[in-house]
Amino acid sequence: MLKIFVGTMYGGALDVAEQVKPLFEEAGYEVAIFENPSLEDLTGSRTDLALFCVSTTGSGDIPGNLLPFARALDEQSPGLPSLRYGLIALGDSSYGETFCGAGRQLDALLEGQGAQRLGERLEIDAMETFMADDAALPWVEEWIETQQLKVA
Numbered sequence: 001m002l003k004i005f006v007g008t009m010y011g012g013a014l015d016v017a018e019q020v021k022p023l024f025e026e027a028g029y030e031v032a033i034f035e036n037p038s039l040e041d042l043t044g045s046r047t048d049l050a051l052f053c054v055s056t057t058g059s060g061d062i063p064g065n066l067l068p069f070a071r072a073l074d075e076q077s078p079g080l081p082s083l084r085y086g087l088i089a090l091g092d093s094s095y096g097e098t099f100c101g102a103g104r105q106l107d108a109l110l111e112g113q114g115a116q117r118l119g120e121r122l123e124i125d126a127m128e129t130f131m132a133d134d135a136a137l138p139w140v141e142e143w144i145e146t147q148q149l150k151v152a
């Protein structure tokens, strides 16, 4: 099972999740998208691979729908040594230092639990990319290819 965890305010990150879903299905995965994720969604059943699609709000803050997940990760500290994941962060470089702050925070939390990020984090800048999908789709195609994520 490939699980996509979404953090969004206005739906852009959810749209990315929905657009990339078929690419993973073509690669042989059963895919679930979690719009209001809990930690249990990650740890309670088998997760072959996870993808986080996360925008930033406030000043580098995690969107409200993903806060319970992030807090539980921090407070319960479940340890995730077998988790492999990718991360797509949506942000806007006009916010300066807090650019993609939520994606970076989440990445650090996951790393702190021993999870292994496959490849680099994708950071999509709304100043440069009007439709986040335009950046996310080719990135996911390449991610699947270079990380050899296709399953038979």
Ligand SMILES: Cc1cc2nc3c(=O)[nH]c(=O)nc-3n(C[C@H](O)[C@H](O)[C@H](O)COP(=O)(O)O)c2cc1C
Binding pocket: 007, 008, 009, 010, 011, 012, 013, 014, 054, 055, 056, 057, 058, 059, 060, 061, 090, 091, 092, 093, 095, 098, 099, 100, 101, 126
């Ligand atoms: C009130 C507000 C605060 C924001 N703060 C940040 C920020 O601190 N850093 C950043 O990179 N982007 C920030 N953004 C930009 C959003 O992350 C960006 O537009 C993103 O594409 C929104 O995705 P969504 O539709 O999934 O919510 C902010 C946007 C708004 C409206």
